[in-house]
Amino acid sequence: MASQQLNGSKNLDTFDRLESNVRGYCRSFPTVFSSARGATLVNEEGEEFIDFFAGAGALSYGHNNPALKSALIEYLAGDGVVHALDMSTSAKRTFLQTFDEVILRPRDMSYKIMFPGPTGTNAVESALKLARKVTGRHNVVSFTNGFHGMTLGSLALTGNSGKRAGAGVPLNNVTHMPFCDFLGTETDTIAALERYLMDSSSGMDLPAAFILETVQAEGGVNIGTRGWLEALAELANRYKVLLIIDDIQVGCGRTGPFFSFEPFSIQPDIICLSKSISGYGLPMALTLMKPELDVFSPGEHNGTFRGHNAAFVTATAALREYWQDDELTRKVNRNARTVRDALLDIAVDHDAVVRGRGMIQGIEFADHSIASAISKEAFKRGLIIETAGPNDEVIKTLPPLTIADELLNRGLKILGESTAAVTNVPVCVN
Known part of the structure; x- marks a missing residue:
C-alpha cells in the first residue's frame, strides 16, 4: 500500500x-x-493503490485482464x-x-450496431443525429444532473454548469427536465413532462427523443426508479418520441x-455504449438502434477510428469470458451488498445518504466539502476513489466488477478510516 506521505x-x-x-484526474x-493488474495500480516508487475508480468505469474487468490480454497479444x-x-475485417x-449471440439474442433484442467513433460522446452525438x-x-x-459527454451536442444535454461553460458558444436544441x-x-x-408535451403553449417543441442515464453517474449517483423509468418509456411511446438510453x-x-x-x-x-465495451480500456463505442431506425446513408456519419480492431478483439474476449452465463452478474450482486453495508456504516454517523445500484454506489455528505477531503485522504492511504455530483459532494465507488473480495474489503476499510480521519468521527466498517 501507499505510504502516509506519498513520494510519487x-x-x-x-x-x-x-x-x-x-x-484533471492527475491532480x-x-x-x-x-x-497495473486487476484492481491494483503501482506507481514508480513501487507503492500499490487499490483502484475504486476503474478508469471512470472503462475497466470493469480490471487492468490487464489475463483472458483479454492473451487474446490481444495473439492477434497482434x-x-x-x-x-x-469501417472496412470489413475478421475481427x-x-x-x-x-x-x-451472447448479448442480443438471449435477451430477445433486435438492434443494428453502429460504430460511431471511439468514445462515449461519439455514441451520443450519432444517437442525436439519428433521432433528429x-x-x-x-x-x-435531457434531464437535470445528466452527463453525456464533452462535444457540443453531448454537452448541450449535460446539466453541469461548469462543464457547459467550457463550450464557449450557446448550447441549443435541448430542453432540460427534472430527473x-x-x-x-x-x-x-x-406528469409535469407530459403537461409540457400536451400543451401547445408550453414553449417546448415536440422532441425527437428523450435521452437519459438510468443511474446518473457523474451527476451524483442518482437513481431512476422502476416506476419513473417505465412511465417515461410509456410516455415516449405515446407521443412518438424516441427513447435513448445512455448506458456508457x-x-x-x-x-x-x-x-x-x-x-x-x-x-x-x-442505446449508447462505450467505456467497458472493449473490456480492456481500448477506445470503442457502439450506437445500437432498432432496425427500422437505420436510416443513415453510407458515410453520412463516420470517423477515422470507428474501426478499432484491437478493441473488437478484447471486446469479443470479454463477452466470451464473462457473459455466456450469469456468474459475473451474481458476483456484482453479492459485492453490491458488501459495498452498501460498508457505506451505510459510514453514513450512520456522518449525516450522509447512500444510493446506487450494483457496483456503482455513492455516499453524499450534507457538508459538501467532505467528499473531496476523503478522496484525498484515501489516496494517501492507498485507495483511488473519485467524487461526483455538481458540487463534488458524493464519494463514488466504482471498482472493477471482478475485484477480489479481499481487495474490496480492504478498500472499504481504507474508505472508512479516511472518513474518520477527515471528520474526526470513528467509523466501524466490518
Whole structure:
C-alpha cells in the first residue's frame, strides 16, 4: 500500500511543464503510475493503490485482464489488422457475431450496431443525429444532473454548469427536465413532462427523443426508479418520441445485468455504449438502434477510428469470458451488498445518504466539502476513489466488477478510516 506521505509527486515536473492545464484526474491522484493488474495500480516508487475508480468505469474487468490480454497479444503477434476505418475485417465480424449471440439474442433484442467513433460522446452525438433525422424534429429532452459527454451536442444535454461553460458558444436544441426525484419524492415529474408535451403553449417543441442515464453517474449517483423509468418509456411511446438510453458508464454489467435497464419494462429505441465495451480500456463505442431506425446513408456519419480492431478483439474476449452465463452478474450482486453495508456504516454517523445500484454506489455528505477531503485522504492511504455530483459532494465507488473480495474489503476499510480521519468521527466498517 501507499505510504502516509506519498513520494510519487516528485516526478511530475515533466507533466507540469509540457501538458495542458486542462488535465484533471492527475491532480486528484498526484503520482506517476507505471503498472497495473486487476484492481491494483503501482506507481514508480513501487507503492500499490487499490483502484475504486476503474478508469471512470472503462475497466470493469480490471487492468490487464489475463483472458483479454492473451487474446490481444495473439492477434497482434499474428499481424491482425489494427486500423481499417469501417472496412470489413475478421475481427469486426467475430465481434458482431459474438455480441449478437451472447448479448442480443438471449435477451430477445433486435438492434443494428453502429460504430460511431471511439468514445462515449461519439455514441451520443450519432444517437442525436439519428433521432433528429428519423423524426425530422430538432429538440431533445435531457434531464437535470445528466452527463453525456464533452462535444457540443453531448454537452448541450449535460446539466453541469461548469462543464457547459467550457463550450464557449450557446448550447441549443435541448430542453432540460427534472430527473426522477429532482423535485422531491412527492412531485410527479413525469406528469409535469407530459403537461409540457400536451400543451401547445408550453414553449417546448415536440422532441425527437428523450435521452437519459438510468443511474446518473457523474451527476451524483442518482437513481431512476422502476416506476419513473417505465412511465417515461410509456410516455415516449405515446407521443412518438424516441427513447435513448445512455448506458456508457453504467452498462456492461456495472449494475448487475449487461444493460442497466434490463430489470425494467423498457425497450429503448437507441442505446449508447462505450467505456467497458472493449473490456480492456481500448477506445470503442457502439450506437445500437432498432432496425427500422437505420436510416443513415453510407458515410453520412463516420470517423477515422470507428474501426478499432484491437478493441473488437478484447471486446469479443470479454463477452466470451464473462457473459455466456450469469456468474459475473451474481458476483456484482453479492459485492453490491458488501459495498452498501460498508457505506451505510459510514453514513450512520456522518449525516450522509447512500444510493446506487450494483457496483456503482455513492455516499453524499450534507457538508459538501467532505467528499473531496476523503478522496484525498484515501489516496494517501492507498485507495483511488473519485467524487461526483455538481458540487463534488458524493464519494463514488466504482471498482472493477471482478475485484477480489479481499481487495474490496480492504478498500472499504481504507474508505472508512479516511472518513474518520477527515471528520474526526470513528467509523466501524466490518
